[in-house]
Amino acid sequence: xxxxTLSAVTGxxxxxxxxxxxxxxxxxxxxxxxxxxxxxxxxxxxxxATFVLGAGLTIxxxxxxxxxxxxxxxxxxxxxxxxxxxxxxQICAVVLGALVVTSEYSTGMIxxxxxxxxxxxxxxxxxxxxxxxxxxxxxxxxxxxGYAGGxxxxxxxxxxxxxEGDVLRAMFGSGAFLAGxxxxxxxVGFILRHTAGTISxxxxxxxxxxxxxxxxxxxxxxxxxxxxxxxxxxAISTPVSFNPDVLGPxxxxxxxxxxxxxxxxxxxxxxxxxxx
Amino acid sequence: MIRAHALTKRFPGPDGDRVAVDGIDFVVEPGRVTxxxxxxxxxxxxxxxxxxGLDAPTSGSVTVNGHRYAASPAPLREIGALLxxxxxxxxxxxxxxxxxxxxxxxxxxxxxxxxxxxxxLESVAGQxxxxxxxxxxxxxxxxxSLLGDPPVIVLDEPVNGLDPEGIRWVRKLARELADxxxxxxxxxHLMSEMALMADHLLVIGxxxxxxxxxxxxxxxxxxxxxxxxxxxxxADAQTVLSGRGLDxxxxxAELRVGGLDAAGVGELLGASGVVLHxxxxxxxxxxxxxxTLTADSVEYHAHSGAPVLEGASx
Ligand SMILES: Nc1ncnc2c1ncn2[C@@H]1O[C@H](COP(=O)(O)OP(=O)(O)O)[C@@H](O)[C@H]1O
Ligand SMILES: [Mg+2]
Numbered sequence: 001x002x003x004x005t006l007s008a009v010t011g012x013x014x015x016x017x018x019x020x021x022x023x024x025x026x027x028x029x030x031x032x033x034x035x036x037x038x039x040x041x042x043x044x045x046x047x048x049a050t051f052v053l054g055a056g057l058t059i060x061x062x063x064x065x066x067x068x069x070x071x072x073x074x075x076x077x078x079x080x081x082x083x084x085x086x087x088x089x090q091i092c093a094v095v096l097g098a099l100v101v102t103s104e105y106s107t108g109m110i111x112x113x114x115x116x117x118x119x120x121x122x123x124x125x126x127x128x129x130x131x132x133x134x135x136x137x138x139x140x141x142x143x144x145x146g147y148a149g150g151x152x153x154x155x156x157x158x159x160x161x162x163x164e165g166d167v168l169r170a171m172f173g174s175g176a177f178l179a180g181x182x183x184x185x186x187x188v189g190f191i192l193r194h195t196a197g198t199i200s201x202x203x204x205x206x207x208x209x210x211x212x213x214x215x216x217x218x219x220x221x222x223x224x225x226x227x228x229x230x231x232x233x234x235a236i237s238t239p240v241s242f243n244p245d246v247l248g249p250x251x252x253x254x255x256x257x258x259x260x261x262x263x264x265x266x267x268x269x270x271x272x273x274x275x276x
Numbered sequence: 277m278i279r280a281h282a283l284t285k286r287f288p289g290p291d292g293d294r295v296a297v298d299g300i301d302f303v304v305e306p307g308r309v310t311x312x313x314x315x316x317x318x319x320x321x322x323x324x325x326x327x328x329g330l331d332a333p334t335s336g337s338v339t340v341n342g343h344r345y346a347a348s349p350a351p352l353r354e355i356g357a358l359l360x361x362x363x364x365x366x367x368x369x370x371x372x373x374x375x376x377x378x379x380x381x382x383x384x385x386x387x388x389x390x391x392x393x394x395x396x397l398e399s400v401a402g403q404x405x406x407x408x409x410x411x412x413x414x415x416x417x418x419x420x421s422l423l424g425d426p427p428v429i430v431l432d433e434p435v436n437g438l439d440p441e442g443i444r445w446v447r448k449l450a451r452e453l454a455d456x457x458x459x460x461x462x463x464x465h466l467m468s469e470m471a472l473m474a475d476h477l478l479v480i481g482x483x484x485x486x487x488x489x490x491x492x493x494x495x496x497x498x499x500x501x502x503x504x505x506x507x508x509x510x511a512d513a514q515t516v517l518s519g520r521g522l523d524x525x526x527x528x529a530e531l532r533v534g535g536l537d538a539a540g541v542g543e544l545l546g547a548s549g550v551v552l553h554x555x556x557x558x559x560x561x562x563x564x565x566x567x568t569l570t571a572d573s574v575e576y577h578a579h580s581g582a583p584v585l586e587g588a589s590x
Contacts, residue, residue, distance in 0.1 A: 024350050024382045032380035039372035040365060103365060112363040112420070115328045116380040118346035275331040 029122040033130050037100065046096040047134070050178070051142045054089030058082065058146030059153070066157035078159050079240030082167065085146050086139070086174045086237050090230075093135050093178040094202045097185030100131055102195040114276045124268050128186050132179035140175030143237070147171060166239040166249075173236035173249060180233050180256055181206070187263035190271050206230030232256045277459055278304040278327055278428065282336035285322050285483075296322040298483035299336060304461045306427070309454045311474030311491070312463040315570050319483040320463040321360045324432050327461075328357055340428055352381040355428040356421030362413055366406025370397055370416050373405060374423060383424050391419040396445075410437030418446070428459040435469055447473045467566035471495075481570040498565030503541045505531040506554035516548045517541070530554075 037043050061084040069078045104110040117123050147163065154160045161167050181202075189198045210231050213224035225231055226247050233256030235241050236249040246252060285297040297319040304310045314320050325331040327338050329345035340348070340355050348354045364373055374388040392398045395415040400408070405416060414437055421429055431450075435443045450473055454460045464470050470477060470491075477494050479487040487494060506529065507513045513531055517524045522541075523534040533541050538557040545552060 024380065028380055028382055032376045035372065035376035035379050036365075036368070039369065039376070040367045042367065103367075107365050108359075108363045109365045111325075111328075111330050111359050112377065114330055115357060115359075116352055116377055118329050118348070118351055275325070 024117075026122050026125065029117045029119075029126040030129065032116065033123070033126040037130055037134070040099075040103070042099050042103070043096065046092050046099070047138050050089045050092035050096075050135075050138055051145070053092065054085040054139070054142035054174075055146040055149065057085030057088055058143075059085075059149035061085070062150030063153040066153040066159070069154070070157035070159045076242070077240040078154050078161065079166065079170075080238060080242045082147055082150050082154070082161060083143055083170050083174050083238045084150075086143060086177065087234070089139070089142060089174075090178060090181050090206065090234075091203065093139070093181040094185045094199055094206070096135065097131050097182040098189050098195055098198040098202070100127055101186055101189030102193060102198050105193040106195055111276050120271045121268055124186075124190060124264070124271055128183050128264060131182040131186050135182040136175040136179040138175075139178030140172055143171045143174035161239070169249065170237055170239045173238075173253070176253065177233055177237040180253070180260055184229060184256075184260045184263060187260065187267040190267035191263070226252075227255060229256050229259045232259070277306055277342070278302075278338065278340055278430075278461060279342075280323070280327075280336070280338040283323065283326060283333055283338050284335045285319070285326060285331060286334045295483050297326070297333075300480070300483070300485050302478055302485060302488060304459055304478075305476070306459040307454060307457050308475035309450045309460045309462060309473055310476045310478055311470035312461060312478050312480065313465070313467060313470045313474075313566065314463075314480035315465055317482075318465075318480045318570070320465075320480060321432055323480070324357070324359070324430055324461075324463065327430060328355070328359075350381045350424070352377060352383060352424035352426065354424070354426055355430060356424055356426040357430040358414070358417040358421045358432055358434055360432040362417075364405045364413065364416060367404055369402050370405055370408070370419075371401040373416065374420060377420055377423055381424055387423055387425070391422045394422065395419040411439060411442050414438055415442070418449070426458075429453055429461070431460075431462045433463055433465070435464065435466075443469070467563045471562050479566070479569060481572070486569055494565075495562065498560075498562070498569065501557060501559040503533040503536065503538050504554065504556045504558050505533060505541065505545070505552060507531075507545075507550055507552050509550060512548075513545055513550045513552075516545060516550060520544060532558075 058081070062078075062081050065081055068074055069076065069081065104113055113123055114120055147167070151160050163171070185198060185202050188202055192198045192201060205228070207230060210225075210228040213221060213228055215221070216224055222245065225243075225245055231243065231246050232252040235246050235252040247255060280300055280302050282299045282301060283297055284295070284299045286293040286295050300323070312320050312323070322331060326333050327340065327345065337344075345351060345355065371388060371392065374391065375385065377383070378385055378388055389398070392401045395418055397412065397415055397419060400412065405413065408416065414434060418431065418434060421431065434446050438446065450460050450462060454475065462473065474491050477487060477489060477491050478485060489497070505513055510526065510529070510531060514524055514526065517531070517533055522536055525532050536544075538555055542552070542555050
């Protein structure tokens with residue numbers, strides 16, 4: 001390895017007045033997080049998996065079930081199938097949201113991050129904004145491609161749906177749901193600071209606990225079903241929900257949004273208070 | 277300039293709090309290399325993390341250029357640091373690691389290429405950092421610390437994992453940075469390394485400052501030398517030398533004489549007709565001095581009871 005003399009590159013006198021340069025604010029933190037997001041392979045892979053599983057499984061399920069859905073035997077609505085793949089794609093969103101945060105803790109990178117951006121709330125906000133924006137776009141595109149493919153089969157069976165009303169809402173709703181899941185997981189990631197712990201906690205809460213609360217008897221059980229984040233948040237991502245007991249799409253998403261916001265506040269408080 | 281005042285850090289443990297840094301005061305001045313020397317577990321990394329605002333002091337304070345680290349509008353342009361942990365994502369290339377750092381503080385991207393060249397990593401800049409050897413990782417960390425061209429540079433154990441050529445390079449770099457008027461603060465657990473690199477020494481043991489003096493002063497105080505004498509008539513020799521007011525002590529079958537060099541001692545005894553079998557100047561090594569100084573504060577002792585330092589076997 002070569003050693004070059006320093007004077008060639010550090011021509012300026014040290015201890016310069018730092019106010020002459022642009023003062024880095026939230027925009028800089030956001031830019032830094034954007035570079036980070038683009039420069040690890042896991043981002044590309046998880047987004048690709050989101051798309052392939054989300055759109056692919058919707059098309060597959062519509063293709064396999066189109067004739068049955070068109071028959072009088074059907075006890076489900078084709079509207080429940082047109083975004084079917086998003087139920088699986090949400091797992092990829094959880095993985096992305098977790099890795100963006102927890103890989104920094106597992107590698108020690110978080111110290112470089114907080115040394116570069118000591119206003120830690122900016123780091124939380126920048127990660128949250130980026131993850132949710134990317135997932136909103138990818139989720140919406142995934143839903144639209146899934147719709148285009150899936151609806152082709154439904155059309156052939158005579159039960160096609162136009163891209164309007166609840167169907168259109170479900171397209172953007174799929175993006176919004178994935179964005180929300182990403183945010184939710186980012187918050188949990190900052191709270192738990194551990195990759196496997198974060199992914200399993202969120203998936204357990206969304207997928208397993210969300211269904212297990214069905215076993216709780218009475219009105220308490222009914223409300224728990226409605227309020228569990230996965231149940232409340234997912235209604236917006238489908239024209240017709242498989243589960244008739246959940247909250248309406250907008251109410252549910254509002255509840256999910258409040259739950260996510262509460263977790264983000266907790267994450268923000270802990271991140272500022274804890275040693276890095 | 278770095279200034280610590282009654283800086284204290286306690287970590288909660290299963291059996292009560294553990295004091296990692298115990299109310300220390302120090303000033304790291306610009307224009308010289310200040311060595312932060314202490315055995316493993318002395319509190320060096322914890323102190324440096326507090327300088328960088330990563331760990332909050334339990335009490336006391338530490339400032340960089342007169343203010344808290346977090347109050348800096350562009351911290352990387354004010355203080356550059358290499359931390360003990362890798363603090364690098366293994367899946368990201370060296371260049372990309374520096375790019376996000378530059379972006380975070382509004383540092384021109386041209387600096388990325390400059391520091392990569394400066395640390396000799398330009399040929400592997402596109403490789404993932406996870407493939408780097410320990411030494412290459414250290415070089416990348418040093419590149420990151422130089423990125424913002426900061427007036428204050430903090431390096432935690434920078435020579436760990438470097439080959440001899442790399443160690444020489446760090447030494448030269450530290451010298452150049454200090455000569456440019458920057459504040460250079462470098463930790464190490466190796467006295468021998470500090471002796472070659474530092475102008476000023478801050479010795480820490482069990483969270484307390486044990487010495488804060490120039491390297492020269494430290495050598496004069498701690499690396500004491502004496503003249504060893506073996507002679508058939510040891511008592512005669514002792515009488516002669518004590519008579520001249522020298523500091524003489526007998527250890528086993530030898531005399532130890534302080535305050536005069538070997539030639540002087542030899543001439544004195546020769547003039548008195550004392551026959552000598554041995555006349556040797558014995559110089560205690562700096563490493564010995566450091567071990568003596570920190571013996572009480574070393575956390576981990578070998579079974580023999582001798583203080584053991586991390587990496588001391590090298
Ligand atoms: N995060 C932590 N939690 C608990 N104890 C810690 C933590 N970091 C350091 N310590 C303890 O503080 C002491 C000083 O550690 P450190 O600053 O790493 O020493 P050095 O860098 O001089 O080897 C050690 O006893 C270490 O075990
Ligand atoms: Mg250390």
